[in-house]
Amino acid sequence: METISHSASLVAQVIEDVSYEPLDYQRFQAELKGSGKTPHYKDDGYFAFSDLPPGSYSLRIFGERFQTQQLPVTIPSAPIVFDPAKGKMQQLLARIVFDQAGDNELVIVVKTVNGPKIITFDAARIPRLINAGAVVVANGLTTKLATKLDPGSVASARLDSVDGITRDSIVRIIRDRSIRLRFDPYYQTPAELTRIVGRVTLKDQPEIMLEGARISLTKVGGSEVSVSDVGGAKIATAIVGVSKVVLGTERDLQTFANGKGDYNLYFIRDDIPDVTLEATLAGFQAASATLSITPRARIRADFELQKI
Numbered sequence: 001m002e003t004i005s006h007s008a009s010l011v012a013q014v015i016e017d018v019s020y021e022p023l024d025y026q027r028f029q030a031e032l033k034g035s036g037k038t039p040h041y042k043d044d045g046y047f048a049f050s051d052l053p054p055g056s057y058s059l060r061i062f063g064e065r066f067q068t069q070q071l072p073v074t075i076p077s078a079p080i081v082f083d084p085a086k087g088k089m090q091q092l093l094a095r096i097v098f099d100q101a102g103d104n105e106l107v108i109v110v111k112t113v114n115g116p117k118i119i120t121f122d123a124a125r126i127p128r129l130i131n132a133g134a135v136v137v138a139n140g141l142t143t144k145l146a147t148k149l150d151p152g153s154v155a156s157a158r159l160d161s162v163d164g165i166t167r168d169s170i171v172r173i174i175r176d177r178s179i180r181l182r183f184d185p186y187y188q189t190p191a192e193l194t195r196i197v198g199r200v201t202l203k204d205q206p207e208i209m210l211e212g213a214r215i216s217l218t219k220v221g222g223s224e225v226s227v228s229d230v231g232g233a234k235i236a237t238a239i240v241g242v243s244k245v246v247l248g249t250e251r252d253l254q255t256f257a258n259g260k261g262d263y264n265l266y267f268i269r270d271d272i273p274d275v276t277l278e279a280t281l282a283g284f285q286a287a288s289a290t291l292s293i294t295p296r297a298r299i300r301a302d303f304e305l306q307k308i
Contacts, residue, residue, distance in 0.1 A: 007051040008075050008094035013178040014045040014061060015104055018190055018268075020128045020175070022046075028063035028181065032073070045178070059098070061179060065187040067255065069179060073098060099177035102233035102249035106130060106149065106173040109237065109244050110138075110165060117146065117162050119171060122243065123155040125268070130175045137231035138171040139164045145173055168244055170230045170237065182252070185264040193266045195298045196291065200257040200279055203304040209261030210281055210305055217253040217265060218288070219276035225253060240271055270295040279303040 010032065014023045022045030030039045030047045034057045039047040054077045062068040075096065108121040130149040135142065136159055146158040157173060165171065183189050185197055200215070202208035218225055223239040227250050234250035247253060247267065257263045265277070272295075278288045284305040291301055 007053065008096055010049045010052060010059075010073065010075065010096050010098055012047060012059075012098040013104075013176065014047070015178045015180050017180050017182045018127070018193070020104060020180070022178075023063070023181065028061060028066065031060040033058040033060060061181065063181060065184050066181040067184050069100075069181065071098075071100070071179075097177055098179075100179050100249075100251070101231070102172065102235060102251075103180035104174070104176045104178035105233075106154075106175070107230075107233075107235055107246045107248075108171055108173070109246055110167055110169045110171055112167065113162050113165055116158075117160065118156055118158050119162060119165060120156045121171075122245065123153045125153055126151055128175065130173055135174045136160075136171060137174065137233075138169050139166075141165065142231070149173070170228055170235050170246065172230055172233060172235070182255075183264070183266070185258070185262040189266060192268055192296060194268070194270075194272070194293060194295055195264060195266045196275070196277070196301055197262070197264045197298060198301040198303065199261040200263065200281075200303045200305060201261055203306040206304070209257070209259070210284070211257055211259050211261065213257040213261075213263075213279050213281040213284075213303070213305065215255050215257070215263050215265065215303070216278050216280070217247070217275055218278050219290070220247065221273045221275075240269070245269070277301060279305060281305055283308055 014028050016023050025041035032049050037049045039049050041047050052075050054075050057073045059071045059073045106126055110119050112120045132145055132148045134145040136145055141164050143159050143161040146160050200210045200213040220238040221240055225236050225238050227234050227236050236247045236250050236253050237244055255263050255265050272293050274292050276290045280286045287303050289301050291299055
């Protein structure tokens with residue numbers, strides 16, 4: 001049996017948080033550890049690694065004033081098929097588009113389902129157009145957006161199908177398949193954001209910074225944060241007032257202290273009265289803090305962790 005050598009290309013797009021705009025290739029770098037390859041950068045935030053053999057890799061994306069993303073990537077073996085034009089068996093070349101589910105989407109909680117095939121939800125601000133035909137995922141249903149959503153405030157959407165969608169369903173309207181980079185603690189973030197910043201140190205030894213400590217948002221207004229798997233995306237919700245609201249992906253509610261012990265979390269909502277944060281690190285006792293929130297302000301919360 002004749003075959004050709006298997007190789008694959010890995011393609012991804014990088015976008016900026018909040019604006020969802022593609023990042024210029026000069027603002028970030030991508031590394032695929034274990035491949036020995038360097039990427040080709042393209043317009044609109046795209047990069048590609050070519051001629052990759054099957055195997056497991058670690059994709060690292062980083063840039064100045066952005067939080068580093070480290071993501072596992074698996075390149076599968078391509079199937080072997082008969083090519084009648086060449087009269088022999090050949091192994092298909094693969095082009096793998098890699099993304100993080102939930103990163104370039106509008107995710108909402110349904111309030112009503114109206115005819116013809118319209119869902120309504122609390123008004124949400126979208127910074128970029130979502131075209132008609134965009135994939136929509138909810139409750140095991142995969143359908144499409146019937147009419148475009150223009151930038152600005154939106155509170156309804158027309159879908160090709162609403163089968164199985166009910167009140168309180170979580171719906172993902174996918175703009176594109178991308179990887180969204182979040183801002184680091186030193187970025188001059190947009191004025192509409194509420195920021196929580198701080199430092200994680202060793203208890204009674206504040207000169208020792210605890211790099212890698214995870215800070216998670218666990219409660220909003222006393223309501224526990226709940227994470228649901230919606231078509232492969234981990235979506236975080238909570239009850240704010242009397243309504244179930246989307247807070248973002250699970251990743252949006254977690255961050256890690258950097259080499260200086262500094263961290264930041266941020267969000268756009270103006271209706272959150274208080275939040276509870278938890279700081280954890282292997283070998284240390286967890287610590288938590290509940291903070292009153294002033295919308296669009298910068299709020300500080302430092303943590304001191306005690307060794308176990």
